[in-house]
Amino acid sequence: MTELEQSDALVIAGREYQSRLLVGTGKYKDLAETGAAIAASGAEIVTVAVRRTNIGQNPGEPNLLDVISPDVYTLLPNTAGCYTAADAVRTCRLARELLDGHDLVKLEVLGDDKTLYPNIVETLKAAETLVADGFKVMVYTNDDPIVAQTLEAMGCVAVMPLGSLIGSGLGILNPHNIQIILENAQVPIIVDAGVGTASDAAIAMEMGCAGVLMNTAIAAAQKPVLMAQAMRKAIEAGREAYLAGRMPRKRYASASSPLDSSLITRA
Amino acid sequence: MQIYLNGQDHELAADTSLSTLLESMGLAGKRVAVELNLEIVPRSQHATTRLQPGDQVEVVQAIGGG
Numbered sequence: 001m002t003e004l005e006q007s008d009a010l011v012i013a014g015r016e017y018q019s020r021l022l023v024g025t026g027k028y029k030d031l032a033e034t035g036a037a038i039a040a041s042g043a044e045i046v047t048v049a050v051r052r053t054n055i056g057q058n059p060g061e062p063n064l065l066d067v068i069s070p071d072v073y074t075l076l077p078n079t080a081g082c083y084t085a086a087d088a089v090r091t092c093r094l095a096r097e098l099l100d101g102h103d104l105v106k107l108e109v110l111g112d113d114k115t116l117y118p119n120i121v122e123t124l125k126a127a128e129t130l131v132a133d134g135f136k137v138m139v140y141t142n143d144d145p146i147v148a149q150t151l152e153a154m155g156c157v158a159v160m161p162l163g164s165l166i167g168s169g170l171g172i173l174n175p176h177n178i179q180i181i182l183e184n185a186q187v188p189i190i191v192d193a194g195v196g197t198a199s200d201a202a203i204a205m206e207m208g209c210a211g212v213l214m215n216t217a218i219a220a221a222q223k224p225v226l227m228a229q230a231m232r233k234a235i236e237a238g239r240e241a242y243l244a245g246r247m248p249r250k251r252y253a254s255a256s257s258p259l260d261s262s263l264i265t266r267a
Numbered sequence: 268m269q270i271y272l273n274g275q276d277h278e279l280a281a282d283t284s285l286s287t288l289l290e291s292m293g294l295a296g297k298r299v300a301v302e303l304n305l306e307i308v309p310r311s312q313h314a315t316t317r318l319q320p321g322d323q324v325e326v327v328q329a330i331g332g333g
Contacts, residue, residue, distance in 0.1 A: 024333025034331060049332025052273040052325065053299060055292065064329050065298055080332050090305070094327050097307045098300035166333070215333030 008243065010211055012188055013104060013136040013157040015074070017044045020205065021235040022076070022190065024215025025068060028224065035067040037218055041228035047076045047106055047213070050095050075099055076138065078106040085109060085125035092130055105130065106160070106192075106213075108140035116166040116193075120147055124154070131155040140192050143177040145184060152187050159185065160192035160213060163204065167216040169196030172203055182208050198227075198234035205238025206246070268320040277324075285313040285324075292326065299328050 009016035023043040028034040077095030079088040092105045111119040130137050138158040139151050148159045164170035182189050188210030195201050195214045204212050221227035268281050301308045302325040308316050
């Protein structure tokens with residue numbers, strides 16, 4: 001097998017994925033744009049939210065799952081909007097019923113609505129209950145290496161530290177913590193939240209993250225479908241650069257052209 | 268009789284089944300999940316589950332989210 005032919009699947013809870021880009025489905029203009037952006041991203045794992053149906057809803061109204069079919073994508077229902085462990089567990093159980101027993105979930109328990117920072121105490125409580133209840137938990141967390149290790153030890157199938165605040169687009173603000181999390185981890189570490197543009201995604205992958213989960217960076221771009229494609233390329237480029245092993249950083253130049261046999265004689 | 272449907276008062280004929288309620292909401296055969304008084308009601312039991320006055324019913328679906 002040559003260097004370019006190595007298989008490099010992302011494995012989550014025993015299942016292989018070819019794409020390391022995970023995307024959300026919120027904040028798009030309409031369902032057509034959602035479908036087009038997600039197709040362009042090449043993502044196989046796609047997050048959805050669970051919400052009350054509108055009582056006065058038009059019965060013919062298109063549904064998200066008509067565009068993002070559970071037969072094509074691995075749906076990752078989230079617990080966005082939950083501020084307690086009990087609400088998050090309840091939401092996951094509804095999602096499992098909604099998706100016919102599908103047990104892969106994205107756990108996020110939020111602390112406040114200004115920062116959407118995770119409430120770690122409630123997150124740990126919810127993770128414990130969900131793992132015991134048979135869920136495969138991919139967990140949104142802060143970039144604290146000890147918390148990441150604790151969540152892994154509890155049986156979460158992927159740990160997803162934030163790069164920066166949800167929807168902020170500020171990139172990875174503490175790469176050193178992400179690096180420590182990566183060094184300790186046996187499960188996939190997926191940067192979730194904070195990515196603003198393609199280079200942010202590439203940086204996460206170059207560091208050795210298993211994947212990146214994003215929503216706003218694509219949906220809030222001027223041209224979401226084009227940005228989705230850019231993100232696909234950034235994730236692939238970053239991953240390949242990681243696998244290739246970057247050159248060491250040096251403080252002084254190192255000529256690329258040989259210095260021997262030069263016709264120029266230097267004084 | 269009155270129930271609480273997705274957090275709102277909702278008037279319903281006595282002895283209505285969950286399936287009939289979903290039909291009246293235009294959700295028959297749609298991908299939804301139902302919770303009755305905080306307990307999940309599996310899809311297979313919608314037809315046989317009769318609602319009682321004061322029941323709290325939540326009907327949820329998947330929507331866009333990150």
